[in-house]
Amino acid sequence: MDRNAPPTVRSLPSRPESPKEMTRIEGTPKTAPQAKNEAGDTERYWLDFYRTRDDRTKYQTASEGLREKIGRLNAHRKFRDVRAILIGYLTYHPKEAEPWMYEALALSIKMNKGSDDDVKKALGYAADLAVRSRNPNHLVSVADQLMLLGYFDRVGALLDQAADLVPHRAEPLIMSINLALKTKDPKRMGDSVAKLLSLGWPGYDEAIRRDARKQVETLAKTLREDGRGDDADALLARLPDAEARDLFIRLSWLGEADLDLLIDEPLGATAKLGTPRTVFGGSLVKNGYGKHPEEVYVCPLGFDGEYTIRVDTVANDIKNPALKATLEVITHEGTPEEHKETHTIVIPSNGKAPEPVKVTLSGGRRKRVLPFLAPTIVNTPAPSESPERAKAKETSSTTPRTDPKAGTASGKGAAGATKR
Numbered sequence: 001m002d003r004n005a006p007p008t009v010r011s012l013p014s015r016p017e018s019p020k021e022m023t024r025i026e027g028t029p030k031t032a033p034q035a036k037n038e039a040g041d042t043e044r045y046w047l048d049f050y051r052t053r054d055d056r057t058k059y060q061t062a063s064e065g066l067r068e069k070i071g072r073l074n075a076h077r078k079f080r081d082v083r084a085i086l087i088g089y090l091t092y093h094p095k096e097a098e099p100w101m102y103e104a105l106a107l108s109i110k111m112n113k114g115s116d117d118d119v120k121k122a123l124g125y126a127a128d129l130a131v132r133s134r135n136p137n138h139l140v141s142v143a144d145q146l147m148l149l150g151y152f153d154r155v156g157a158l159l160d161q162a163a164d165l166v167p168h169r170a171e172p173l174i175m176s177i178n179l180a181l182k183t184k185d186p187k188r189m190g191d192s193v194a195k196l197l198s199l200g201w202p203g204y205d206e207a208i209r210r211d212a213r214k215q216v217e218t219l220a221k222t223l224r225e226d227g228r229g230d231d232a233d234a235l236l237a238r239l240p241d242a243e244a245r246d247l248f249i250r251l252s253w254l255g256e257a258d259l260d261l262l263i264d265e266p267l268g269a270t271a272k273l274g275t276p277r278t279v280f281g282g283s284l285v286k287n288g289y290g291k292h293p294e295e296v297y298v299c300p301l302g303f304d305g306e307y308t309i310r311v312d313t314v315a316n317d318i319k320n321p322a323l324k325a326t327l328e329v330i331t332h333e334g335t336p337e338e339h340k341e342t343h344t345i346v347i348p349s350n351g352k353a354p355e356p357v358k359v360t361l362s363g364g365r366r367k368r369v370l371p372f373l374a375p376t377i378v379n380t381p382a383p384s385e386s387p388e389r390a391k392a393k394e395t396s397s398t399t400p401r402t403d404p405k406a407g408t409a410s411g412k413g414a415a416g417a418t419k420r
Helices: 019-024 038-052 062-075 079-092 099-111 116-133 136-148 155-165 171-183 186-196 205-225 229-243 387-394
Strands: 245-253 257-264 283-286 294-299 305-316 324-333 339-346 357-361
Touching: 038 079, 062 079, 062 099, 079 099, 099 116, 099 136, 116 136, 116 155, 136 155, 136 171, 155 171, 171 186, 171 205, 186 205, 186 229, 205 229, 205 283, 245 257, 245 305, 245 357, 257 294, 305 324, 324 357, 339 357
Parallel strands: none
Antiparallel strands: 245 294, 245 324, 257 305, 283 294, 305 357, 324 339
C-alpha cells in the first residue's frame, strides 16, 4: 500500500458532492439575487465580486484576501456579510476551497440563525476537504468544530487519521478520549489511552497520565450505571498494560545545582534537554534545576538493547553544592517483571562528568520508529496555571471564527512555560 495514499474513512460518502453544490443550502441563491432587501444586496454584491476576480493582484493567494476580509467583518460582528462573502467565493472558486472556509461558513450560518442541517452540511464539506488534504491541523480543527456542536458521526474518523499522521502529537488522542467519553465507547477509550500512554510527554507527562486514568474510570462508572458492567470491566482491565513502562529513570539530588540527564539509546539516538523525545520512543519528561532537583526520562515502549545514562553538571552552587545524586532505574514498570535498581552518582568537584551507568532492556514492546521531529525544549506548566488551561492555550485553533467568543479546545491536557 502506498504510504502517501489517503486512508479509507468509512464515514465518508463514496462520491461526495462538489463543493460548488454548497451554494444550494437553505436561503442561499443559486444565482445572483434580484431581491432589494439588504441581505439580498449583500449576497449579490459578493457573488458579482468573485465572479470576476479573486484578489490575486493584491495578495499572494486568493484565500489570503478572503481571510483578511472575514477578519475585518468579524471584528465588526457583520456575520451576515461573512456568510455572503463565503458563498460568493465558494461559488466561483470551488477548486481553491480550504477546510477553514467551510468551518467559517458553518459558524456564520449558525450566527445568522440558519438551520442545523445547513451547519452540519457545511462542516461535512470541511471534513471532506480535510481528509483529502491529509493535513493533521485541518483534520483536528474540523473535528474540534464538529465536537463543539455535538455532531459526532465523523469526528472519530478525522481524529484517527490525524493520530496516524502525527503519532507524536497529543491533541488528536486527547480529543479521541473525550469523544469516547461523550459517546460511551469503551473500545475507542481503551485504544486512545493505549496510544497516548505509549509515549512520554515532555513537560506534562504526569498530567497526561493522571487525566487519562481519570477519564477511563469516569467512563467505566458511566457504563456500570447503564448496565454495561462487562464493558466497564474490560475497559479497566486494559489500563494496567497501557500505564506500564518499559523503562523509567529518575535522577534526584540535594543542593543547589543544575544536573542534566542524557540517555543514549541502543539504536543511536540521545534524549536530552535539546531533543527531549527521540524517534525510538524515549522522552525526557521532566527537566530539573534549582529548587526542582529532579530529572525524569521514560520510555513506555522501548527497543531492546543497552541504554547508557549520563549526567552532565550544568551548574553547581559553591555554597550549597550537590555532591551526590540518586539514580533510580526501573525496567518493566507496573508489570510482574518490574525490576528496580538504585545507583549513587558522585558529582566531581572539578566539573568532570560522572561515570555513566548502563542498563540493558530485554522484552521491550516497541515495534515501530516514530517520525522525525525538530528538537523542542522540555516545557513545564507554570505553577499558577492549571494543566487544563495551559493545554487549552496551546491547542487553540487559528481558524477564522465568525463568533469572536467561540471556544475551540475540545481536548484536555497540560503544557506550559519554557524553562531556562
